[in-house]
Amino acid sequence: MTAPTKLQVNGRAVTVAAEPDTPLLYVLRNDLALNGAKFGCGLGQCGACTVLVDGQPVRSCVTDLSAVAGRSVTTLEGLGTADNLHKLQRAFIAEQAAQCGYCIPGMIMEAKALLDRMPEPAEAEIRNALADHLCRCGTHNRIVAAVQRAVREG
Amino acid sequence: MRETLTRRGLGQAAAGLTLLFSLAPAGAQPRLPGSLQTNRRLDAWLRIEPGGVVTVCTGKVEIGQGAVTALLQIAAEELDVAPSRIRMVSGDTALTPDEGFTAGSQSMEQGGTALRFAAAEARAILLDLAAARLGAPAAALAVEDGSIRAPGGAATSYWEVAQAASFAREATGRVAPKPAAQHRIVGTSHPRLDIPAKVTGGAIYVQDMRPPGMLFGRVARPPSYEAKLLSVDLDAVRALPGVVAVVRDGRFLGVVAEREEQAVKARKALREAARWEVPAALPDPARLHESLRALRTDDSVPSEKRADAPPAVRRFQATYTKRYFAHASIGPSAALAVYAADGGSVQVWSHTQGPFPLQRDLVRVLGLPADKVRVSHAQNAGCYGHNGADDAALDAALLARAVPGRPVMLQWMRDDEFQWEPYNPAMEMRLTAGVAADGRIVDWGHEVWSNHHNNRPQNPREGSNLLASWHLERPHPPVYPRATPQPNGAGDRNAVPLYDFPNQRVVNHLIPEMPVRVSALRTLGAYANVFALESFLEEIAAALGEDPIAFRLRHLPDPRGRAVIEAAAKLAAEEPGDLPRGFGFAKYKNVAAYVACVAEVALDRATGAVRVPRVWAAVDAGQVITPDGLRNQIEGGIIQAVSWTVKEDVPFDPQGILAKDWNDYPILTFPEVPRIRTVLLNRPEAPPLGAGEASQAPVCAAIGNGLARALGRPLRALPYTADRVKAAMVG
């Protein structure tokens, strides 16, 4: 076993004892018991596993643990909690923007990155930012509406 | 008390059985509403718990469409308690009623009807108890959130009067539920119970379970359905870091490891260690429909009508086809299983749509007594029908059997799901019609060729429909179901027209043999049958120079159907545009919700790509339980069906399925998703009708009719993927 890896997750310093090529997704879900990021494809194609690394959206299923050593990772849990929701989470609830909900954490994280760089995106910009995120339930238009609501309600 | 035996809901029996009204008693017992018929005790449904809580049990499960929230609303409404007091227990073979499958948009009709009557009766029992305690007639008592008040001010509550034995009796079905006009909770858009956890990372999916000592499992499937395992070196895999067990039973191969990434690596090694012979067992994809038609069929005539009518002066005929498409859930199938340390019992957490039918198949395959196999529902990503959920449950159990006492989390990889899930079957429809001199259709024929659309676990006496059971050293034979009777049907679902034609004949050519694994996917055969029917109708209208909407209305006496068609046409007309548009209509299964759609179609002539920028829909789902949830389902169905129609085609060759990931099987993306406007025609006094599968077929037909306008001729072969449309344009 190689040396443990140190990183920041949701503002907390953590040390993980896992092989350096372990996908970040498995570290988040299994070592840190964080449910937000989901396994969808493991191939970087669907976006269900999206988290922020130093503020940038990355697909944690194809990101090695070693690549985030010393860096700061934010998951859905890091945005807000059930009692203290982030504006995006509040907007997704208000719009009931989920059917099965499996794709939603990735959508919210991508939207967070979008709003951080572009606080008032047009609808087409939201759709383009989410173009590589798949949803099978057909919740797309509600997801867009939720992001727009988060922009509006701030 | 009102006699309620005439309500339509009474005839609706358990999953898979007929929905037709029937007054025939089941044995000597009275017929009870919805799933009460098969789960007759009140305490199977409801319990008044200490601390102001009510437990409501349902055999239906949450598959991402808000069913459990809607059921909670129904129970809260009839009991007169705040929704927040209710704790829902769903889909557990040890705890809840057996309601078969959560499928076919029947949760409200079966489970909702049962709960409505059970809760109304429970309320009446509690009021009788309160009446005795308060010395006032039950009819004079008022209930507010479970508190009961007599006219003089004396008060008690459900929790004070309820006894453990209060509901330990059979339901009678004779306490009338509230009339719709009195509803305060049903009919409002109650926020879904599961959404807050889903947007904050709460533990809600089966993959979020982490019992102590949990191990991780993966399976290494054969490269194709018929592949033979020639040899495999298990020792090299056993020696890998973290590997706890390597399982081989026949050509079922799997690994169990301490860590998930170790299981993934071991799976890869196991696949590389196995040598297979791969026969050419699938049809030539270019001759798919010919190959299927060459197979033996079981023929039946689900509908035949003969009546006097003027003679036909013009005859029409056309053949329509569709290929395979996939459930393609965003989350691959998964399950958690744990064997007792003595190996004598197992519990499995699964996202199955039918915990009880799955349990019965597991009992047979695992060889355990029925009371030693417990299945508990836990969510995963949406399944849209019979995907890999049940198969993963058996996989997890087979792996857990190798490590008794330790829970195993089994997760399919993306390629497991794409290659092994049962797809929606390929189909062929041949339609014929005769038109009289007055322009009316007097004769209609619809023949359909299809595999069965429901190859779920079936509860037969032998055999199994769980994937791994076919691969074991001592394999279980697959079970071929018989044709499902109308009005549900399977391959012939919605093949019987709702339109009124004096003479008609519908023939169902059920093909038992399945070269490609197929089973239930939203709408079953309705998607393709409605596509064929509604396309054919428009082709005839065009040949006669008739307006397609007026032509439909002329043949449709059903007033609710007419209202939906007119509402959709009016809605679309409010937003004019230059692109060609098409229309499609169906009443799902001819017994569920009515949906009419207008779709706008943009054809890229250079590439053949078809886009659907806008869709307008009108819906009559009877009494609307939760309007926002209904819209969410209708819109989700439209988007998914647009994706099926213009993007999806399972790739295969004679050696096997070629879809392994999202590049091989693209689906609709955000920039391609249509804008949708929906109008709901609420019918508060009509029974609620399932709507989760009502919009897919009409929108497909609307796209087909719109594309026909864009091309100047109909394109009768689905799907409309760019390469196929392009080929049709030059061909």
Ligand code: FES
């Ligand atoms: S799971 Fe990472 S992109 Fe699909």
Ligand code: FES
């Ligand atoms: S809500 Fe189910 S995949 Fe998006």
